[in-house]
Amino acid sequence: MTRSLRTARFGAILTFVLAGLMVGTMTVRIPALTDKLGLTEATVGALLLVWGLGALVTMQSMRGIMARAGSRTVLRYGGPLTALSLLGMGLAPNLPLLLVAAALFGMSFGVVDIAMNAQGSTVERAYGRPLMNGMHAGWCVGAISAGAIGSLSIAVGLSFTANLVLVALIALPVIIAIGRTYLPEPPASAGTAAKARKRMPPVVYLLGAIMFFAFMVEGTVADWNGLYMRDTLGAPEAIAALGYPVFEIGMLVARLTGDRLRVRFGVRGVMTVSGVATAAFFTVVLTATTPLMAVSAMFFVGLGVATVSPMTLSLAGTATDNPGPAIAQAGAMGYAGLLLGPVAIGFLSDATSLRTALGIAVVLGVLIAVSARFLPAYRSLPTHTPERLSEPELARAA
16 A cells, blocks of 8 residues: 555545534533623524535535535645635624625535545545545544534633634645645546536435434434423423534444445445434434433434444445545435434424424434445446546655
8 A cells, every 4th residue: 555545545535624623612612602702592503504504505506616626636625625614604793794704614514514425435445445434533533623622612612703713724724734645536537527516326326315314314413403302301401512522423433344344235224224213222322211222312312323324425436436526425415414304303393392303303213224235236336546636646645
């Protein structure tokens, strides 16, 4: 294994870490943001919607861009723009400018998210073995770090502005520096850019649907778990807040082991078990009689759902010669679930109850398990060898 490939793998993982750190920093300091600008809960909801729509818009437009430019070029521009837009959110003095900054942050993150997954696919195909779960573990590390830094910032009295500016100024030079580590995509056949504007192979849409289900579960846990623990189970605020970090720890553990499990048991086997485990343990959350039981079950929900989205993105990257357009299509479908899931829970909870509405996560787990049975029997990754990437390209990547 060449030094350039090891460097590229490290750069891809670090990109996931930085992305998780920047997005996590924004979310964990939302209470401080409401204090800074006197925002209502409805306004915070609008702010998050603007951010999510910004990300979704760019994700939907990435197929042609990825085919023409490739993940390396896109990341070299999108990464610094994400850090700068986070800086803009931290410095925004009023709501109108904050909304503009949030839209830009969402749009630049949407670009980075698709491109870093395409770069991850390029790296794992060069290695010839699954690596995507390990890269997504980097996201978990970044998100957990954001929580730790946020808690420390609160303890020492750093404001929302100071916290975001600090993280942005740390992330900016690092993400510029690792731009040199990215690999170019393997040579694509003629007409790749034109093909990217046409329909993808059917399996890409199936993978996008499975990712949609998984991200709906993740979004549901992130946005509604704390409220469910507090208002339905009667947990104290401190206990209710533990549900999501415990869920993230479960995801981190699963992603650190997911690539080895995939090699041993295959995609369909791992994804089927993941769906069943998600449904079963979320049922435990909904039927728990104590907050401690529910919080404990959240670890296993995270363990269950964690490997689904990395595997779908990895497999999408093997569906065509150039991984970027297929990952852009599957990713856009998946992130729609992250955006729409919490909204659907809100409407259902108004019509019924929050416990009943959260039952949709059980259904989603079943859908993941059933859909996985329709996937081809992936046993190995299509690969490109370092020799197909020219020596000057590899030297620059190092």
